[in-house]
Structures are given as C-alpha cells and as structure tokens.
Amino acid sequence: MRAIDLLNGRLKLRHLVLVVAVADQGSVLRAAEHLRLAQPAVTRSLREVEQILGVELFSRGPRGMTPTLFGEAFVEHARAVLAELRRAGERITGLADAAVGTVTIGTLLAGSNVLLPRAIAALKRDRPGITVVVQEAAFDAQVPRLLDGEIDLILGRLNPIGDVRGLRQITLYSEPVRLVARRGHPARERAGLTLADLMDYPWVLPLEQTALRHELEQLFRSAGLGLPADLVECTSILTIRSLVCDTDMIAALPELVARTDAAIAPLPVALEPVRRQVGVTLPDQRALTPSARLMLQHLRREAAEISALVTGSGSDPAERG
Template sequence: MRTIDLLNGRLKLRHLVLVAAIADHGSVVRAAEHLHLAQPAATRSLREVERILGVELFTRGPRGMAPTVFGEAFSAHARSVLAELRRAGERIEGLADARVGTVTVGTLLAGSNVLLPRAIAALKRDRPGVRVVIREATFDVQVPRLLEGEIDLILGRLNPIEDLPGLRQITLYGEPVRLVARRGHPAETASTLADLLAHPWVLPLEQTSLRRELEQVFHAAGLPLPADVVECTSILTVRTLLRDTDMIAALPELVARTDENLAPLPVPLEHVRRQVGVTLPAQRPLTPSAHLMLDHLRRAAAEIIPPPAATAPAPATPA
C-alpha cells in the first residue's frame, strides 16, 4: 500500500477547515454557509481532498453527509491540526503581549463553583485582556478535547489516567464528598446508607468516576443502587432538585457548603477519592495564558484549603 504524501503542497489548510466543518455540520451546504463559501466551491474543495487522499470521506444519506471510516479518521486529525494552529497563534500573541491571550478550561463538578471563579477573578484582575473560555462536560468528553488542543486543561476531581497516555495531573487539594439534601429533609436523622434507599436520588452519569465509586460504596454495604434515580451532572439542576424535592445527592463539600439551603447527611461516604486538580497534556507546552490560569488555580486552592503547616524543629537541648 502506498504512503500518502500530505506534505507535497497539494493539501491546503482550506481542505482541513472544510472537512472539519462538514463533519461538524453534517452537510456541504451548512458547512459552506458556516465558512461563507459558495456551495460549488465547497463541493469542489471536498472532491480535491478526496482525490489527494484517494478515499471517500463522506457519503450522502437521508439526513445529510455522514463520514466514512476514512472521514472520521481524517476529520479528527484535521481538528487536531487546526487546534494546534490556533494554539500557535495564541502562544505567539501571548509571547508578544503578555496582557492578552486565551485560555480554555474544561470543567467537571468539583472545583467549578468556588476554586475556578476565584482563580478567574484573580487572573482578570492581573490581566483583563486575557480571554477565558469555560466548557463543562464529563471527563470522558473533556479528554479528547484536551488531546486535540480544543481546551488547555481539565479542572475537577482527578480521574484515573493509567490507560490514557499523553496526560499528566497536578493535585490542588483534597476535598470530601458528602451526601446532602435540603434542610429539614427526613433523612437528616438517618444513620446508615440503607436508611436512604427509600428516598429519590440524583446520581452522576454512569461514565463518571464518582458514579463508579458510589456504586462500589453500595456494593460494599450489600445494597442495590436506589431505584428512584435522576442522572445529572449539571450543578444548577442538581441544586434545584435538592432544594425543591426530597432527593439526595453526593456532592463535593465545597459545593454543598456554599448553599445555605442544603445540609450534609450523617451518613459518611467511605473510600471515595477526594483529590481535586488539573489534567494536562503530557507533551504539549501550555500557552502563557494557560500558565497564568494554572498559577492562579494553585494560589486559590491554597487559600481555600491551606496545606498543612510544616512542623517546626524542636529547640536544641543545651549540653
């Protein structure tokens, strides 16, 4: 099989932009509108890149253009290349003028309500010209964005990355996860996890580490998961459900502590990981703006939960 030479000058940047746009919008027409191109020009460019690659990237269907296996692979690489070019521009801009730039943070539940707002406020006080973009999603959704360069870092509870090469993590602080409900909830007098099964619950999505850990907690107690369940990771929705109903949820302590309408339940969660931090690409250097955000996250974390004080050395005993 021949090796396709994509560095001979035939493949253009506009080809990458178009393929990514068609994959995102599902049709040549909508991609052309998004890119402010005439449809015939967009169709001609798609044919050009397919001739260069020697494969069909999209097939027409009743619901628009669907990527082939080649289209899925090439559009993923196209997005990655375009993201790196955007990052290169942001890095050059940041190096030329440290007062401007862009940092994109992917957030999970933990750290998003106290730590991140404090870090953003401090960053904007120092560098008001820096643009901050926040994208909320689950860890499994954030990782591809991080690896493809769409986001600079992921903030939240640290998930296992042993099977995810190309990532590294920095721990910022430890935070308990508590079972919480509205104040005055009947479960405020509960003493065991079994006492809580009769109530409705809000659980994290199945693909989250907190959901897996909660399942292990119930399994270790010899209990099934609650039967009446809503699955949700939106903190606004979870808070409203907790305040307005008899639902129970497991939340990071800082999330629960900042809502006077919520109260922790007297049932502890054992063996639930409590490390909050950032997940970063292992090889790709951070932009100046991302470095600034990381520095402010570290400072804000130290203010929220100060590190243990060092033990002072004992005074020397006189001879």
Template sequence: MRAIDLLNGRLKLRHLVLVVAIADQGSVLRAAEHLHLAQPAVTRSLREVERILGVELFARGPRGVTPTLFGEAFVEHARAVLAELRRAGERITGLADARVGAVSVGTLLAGSNALLPRAIAALKRDRPGVTVTVHEAAFDAQVPRLLDGEIDMIVGRLNPLGGRAGLRQTALYSEPVRLVARTGHPARARAGLTLAALLDYPWVLPLPQTSLRRELERAFHGAGLGLPGDVVECTSILTVRTLVRDTDMIAALPELVARSGEGVAPLPVPLEGVRRRVGVTLPDRRPPTPSARLMLDHLRREAAALDA
C-alpha cells in the same frame, strides 16, 4: 498502496478548513454558507483534496454527507493541525503582549464549582485582556478535544485515565464528600441516623460511569447495603442542589458545595473514604500557551487556599 506526500505543496491550509467545516456541518451547502463561499467552489476544493489523497472522504446522501473511514481519519488530523495553528497564533500573541491572549478550559458536569471560578476571577484581575472560554461536558467527551488542542486543560474531579495515552494529571486539592438533605428533612428528627435508615428516602445519585458513583457504590456495599431503590441520576450540581432543597431527596456532594447552599446542609452520617480529588488534566507532550500557564498558576494558588 503508494505513500501519500502531503508536504509537496499540493495540499493547502484552506483544504483542511474546508474538510473540517463539511464534517461539522454535515453538508457541502451548509459548509459553503458557514465559510461564506459559493457551493461550487467548496465542491471543487473537496474534489481537489480527494484527488490528492486518492480516496473518497465523504459519502453523499439525500440529506447531506457523512465521513467515510478515510474521511474520519483525515478530519481527525485536520482538526489537530488547525488547533495547533490556532495555538501557535495565541502563543505568539501572548509572547508579544502578555496582557492579552486566550485560554480554553474544559470542566466536568460535577466539576470544580469552587476552584475554577476563583481561578478565573484571579486571572482576570491579573490579566483583564485574557479571554477565558469554559466548556462543560463529561470527562470522556472532553478528552478528544484536549488531545486535539481545542481546549488547553480539563479542570475538575480527577477521573482514572484508563490507559489513555498522551495525558497527565496533577492533583490540586482533596475534600470529603458529605451526604446532604434539606434543612427541614424528616430524617434529621430520627435518633441514631444511619446510612441504612436513609434508604427509606429518595436519592439523587451521580451517573454510573462517574468516579463518585463508583465510590458511593463501594460505600453502600461496604456497609452491607444495596443501592437506593428510588433514584434520580444526575451530575449537574445545580440541579442536584435544587432537587435536594425542594424535595426529600438525599445526595452526596463535595463539602464545599454541601455547605454553600441555603436550605441544604450535611447530614450526620459519614461517608468513610469517599473524597473528591480535584485537579487538572493536561496533554502530556504539548506545552501550555502563556495564557494557559497563567491559568495553571492561579489554579494552584486558589487550590492551596481551599486546602488550607
């Protein structure tokens, strides 16, 4: 197959924007509406791209279009190019006027409930003109967006990279994980409370693919116990705290969270060796924008205060 030269001037930036819009919208018509263009113009531009590449990017169907194997590959690169151009614009703006800019942060569902809000508040006091956008999702869902440049960093509990290339992590602080229950929980009246005794009650556990779930499983197995039988699986801290406060459920929460909610308090049962390491995940080879560097500085300062 011939080598495709995409630097000969035939491929335009508008082609990249159009292909990504079609992939996102799942339809040429919806992409045209999204881009405020006429459908024939979008169809014509898509055919131009396909002629340049010599392949079909989308398979047409009765309910819209889906990317072909070639389309998936091209859309991935198109997203990365557009993200880099957005970052270039933000960087130039930041260099020209340090008072404005933008930073996009990914945080985990069981993420940095204390650190990130404090760092954002400090950044906004320092630079009110900087726009901060926070995206909440699981770590595995955040990584592609980080690599594509859609977000600047991931903040929260550090997850193993699992051999993923192009990423680096920095730990910011560490805190113990505590077992919690509502203040009027019947287990508090039991003498010599143990982890085994807590299996008599319902639990809220993190999802199986999370680091905290794996650490809890090791703690149970280390004590010669199986997992609780009556379980709700959830990673939303707000939902977990509400369930614990309003029912007899037991959960494992970072100490800062465990001590911050009314009606919920730690139980006198230690979880040896279970800690939450909070930090930031960054792209290994892409330098941060000026606004992202400011956010990192504030994250480090606030983490130092939490760790003090």
C-alpha cells in the same frame, strides 16, 4: 500514497478547513454557507483533496455527506492541525502581549464550583485582557478535545485516564464527599442515623459512568445495601441543589458545596472512603500557551488555600470577596 505527498505543496490549509466544515455541517451546501463560499468552489476543492489523498473522504447520500473510514481519519488529523495553528497564533499573541490571550477550560459536570470561579477571578484581577472560555461536559467527552487542542486543560474531579496516551494529571487538592439534605429534612430528627435509614428517602446520584457513582455503589454494597429504590441520576450541580432544597432528596456532594450553601447541610452519616481528588488533566507533550500557564498558576494558588480550608484552617471560602 506516501506521506511525502502531503508535504509537496498540493495540500493547502484551505483544504483542511473545508474538509472539517463538510464533516461538521453534513453537506457541501451547508459547508459552503458556513464558509461563505460558492457551492461549486467547495465541491471542486473537496474533489482536489480526494485526488491528492487517492481515497474517497465522504459518502454522498440523500441525507447528506457521511465521512468514510478514510474521511474520519483525515478529519481527526485536520482538526488537530487547525487547533495547533490556532494555538500557535494565541501563543505568539501572548508572547507579544502578555496582557491579552485566551484560555479554554473544560470543566466536568460536577466540577469545581469553588476552585474555578476563584481562580478565574484571580486571573482577571491580574490580567483583565485575557479571555476565559469555560466549556462544561463529561470527562470522556472532554478528552478528545483536549488532545486535539480545542481546550487547554480539564478541571474537576480526577478521572482515571487508563491507557489513554498523551495525558498527564496534577492533583490540586482532596476533599471529603458528604451526604447532604435540606436543613429541615425529617431524617435529621432520627437518633443514631445510619446509611440504611436513608434508603427510605429519594436520592439523586451521579450518572453511572462517573467515578463518584462507582465509589457510592461500592459504599452501598459494603453496607449490604442496594441502590435506593427512589432515584434520580444527575450531574448538574444547579439541578441537584434545587432537588435537594425543594424536596426530601439526599445527594452526595463535595464538602465545600455544603459549606457554602446556606440551604443545605451535611447529614451525620460518615462517608470516610469517599473523597474527591480535584485536579487538572493536561496534554503531556504540548506546551501550554502563556494564558493557560497563568490560569494553571492561579488554580494552584487558590487550590492551596482551599486545601487549608478543607483541613480546618483558614476562613470560609464564602467570606472572601
């Protein structure tokens, strides 16, 4: 098969939509229902795509349709093409009317609980017609969607991108990570509190695949300590907060989280090597839509104010209305 075969007009946009639908739905019947088409029409169109490509895209089995090696590759490219077309429409809309549009932000599970709401509020004050979509997931799960164009940017603690091509990162600010506990925690009564003293209490730590977890494990090792014996692994800020407030659990959270929550407070145990670099991960080659560009401008502006707060100047973020 030559590449030119895909550009001679036989392959239609509807073929791409159909193949992605079959992959997502797992069967021709469910894909037909999803697309509101008759099942024979979907079957016929799928056969047309396979004839054009000269390969079988799906294995038919009792449990439905499973993409073949060829199918996985083609679905990946079909998603990227459809995402780019959606983005083209959004960009044209944004250029025609800068007051409307959509920006989709992927935020990490332990993402920017202070920066993101402030930036969204600022954007909506500036352009109330822009729709902001926030989707939360781990960094590794967000990257393929960013590369495919399903999301515009990833916001949160910067993770190493390694040898993943097509990405660039912008650091917005840096803040310390603090050990926190509820204000009435019994550890606060101990004089000269050390990290070793805290091993007697239950902990809630990030998941193993997170950058913060790796830094905390290095901190424990440098102090000659293992992981806490009584341990919960979690990256949901809401769940962590509830556990810390309602029990004697100890957690490692960004300083601004502790400073904006009246129920918890930092413990007097330094974590100097551990800091959180907050920033955005962007596609390297793809231009941002007008709405995404405006979002990034507000993120930069709000991050500059937060950076001043972290270094000790300015007002508390909770005081801004």
